[in-house]
Amino acid sequence: METKQLTEAIEFDKDGHLANLEDWSEGIAQELAYLEEVGELNDRHWVVINFLRKEFEEKGDTPTIRKLTKQSGVSTKELYQLFPKGPAKKAAKVAGLPKPKGCI
Amino acid sequence: MNNSGLDTMQMEQKDTTEKPKPIEKVSIIISKGSLEAVYPGLIMANGARMEGIEATLFFTFFGLESIIDKKMDKLKVATVGNPAMHIPTMLGGLPGMSAFATKKMKGEIEKLDIPPIREFMEMIHDTGAEIYACKATVEMFHLDEDDFCDQVDGIISVGEFYEKSAGAEIIFT
Numbered sequence: 352m353e354t355k356q357l358t359e360a361i362e363f364d365k366d367g368h369l370a371n372l373e374d375w376s377e378g379i380a381q382e383l384a385y386l387e388e389v390g391e392l393n394d395r396h397w398v399v400i401n402f403l404r405k406e407f408e409e410k411g412d413t414p415t416i417r418k419l420t421k422q423s424g425v426s427t428k429e430l431y432q433l434f435p436k437g438p439a440k441k442a443a444k445v446a447g448l449p450k451p452k453g454c455i
Numbered sequence: 456m457n458n459s460g461l462d463t464m465q466m467e468q469k470d471t472t473e474k475p476k477p478i479e480k481v482s483i484i485i486s487k488g489s490l491e492a493v494y495p496g497l498i499m500a501n502g503a504r505m506e507g508i509e510a511t512l513f514f515t516f517f518g519l520e521s522i523i524d525k526k527m528d529k530l531k532v533a534t535v536g537n538p539a540m541h542i543p544t545m546l547g548g549l550p551g552m553s554a555f556a557t558k559k560m561k562g563e564i565e566k567l568d569i570p571p572i573r574e575f576m577e578m579i580h581d582t583g584a585e586i587y588a589c590k591a592t593v594e595m596f597h598l599d600e601d602d603f604c605d606q607v608d609g610i611i612s613v614g615e616f617y618e619k620s621a622g623a624e625i626i627f628t
Binding site (some may be wrong): 415416417418420426427428431435436437438439440441454455 | 498501502504505506507567568569570578581582583
């Protein structure tokens with residue numbers, strides 16, 4: 352019940368991503384992960400989430416999957432296991448970032 | 456009375472069919488072997504997986520070049536017979552033109568962080584997509600399994616391709 356209240360007070364954009372980046376917290380991330388059927392976040396999820404957030408802060412967009420896998424140390428295979436059924440969108444969503452704009 | 460009853464029934468039916476179902480699976484056929492012909496199919500396949508859509512790649516005819524171990528690193532851009540390239544056909548045929556255009560395109564592709572063919576094939580395979588070679592073409596070109604890169608999941612007939620494509624949207628490139 353407590354977790355439910357966290358996202359209830361928050362605004363989402365039309366794609367279901369956080370409307371305001373500053374609303375994000377680790378608790379929200381976990382809650383979004385449950386909503387996205389990613390499940391309980393572990394260390395490896397956090398490597399991806401933190402990398403995405405850092406990149407977004409520096410570049411203003413989410414990185415390509417190639418960049419993510421090359422620089423974060425999480426392989427393509429692992430990434431698809433961590434965020435099944437659409438890793439790019441799901442990881443961005445959990446990280447509190449907008450839908451990735453790129454094709455790659 | 457009867458008519459208006461029918462109308463409301465039709466309206467109700469329409470409401471339930473309104474929203475199109477999202478795509479769940481794609482089968483992409485790559486039939487050409489020039490660099491600019493192979494990339495679109497690979498980008499579509501990778502993009503599908505990124506969206507959580509199942510993807511199968513089927514390479515046929517000259518598309519096979521992109522999964523043949525000794526050839527996949529050497530694909531070239533075709534500079535002849537493509538008006539959108541804006542190179543006159545006679546010039547496009549000159550020695551070095553294709554190599555030049557290929558180098559330019561590879562540079563642009565790298566800038567977009569799109570990997571070279573071999574790396575892209577590994578990446579796509581790692582996403583869980585399946586990669587197949589067309590049996591008829593393999594026989595026509597006298598190839599066998601050892602000629603292909605490791606990511607190829609098998610050599611299959613057209614019939615098997617259709618079986619594997621059950622429920623999929625088929626995209627021919």
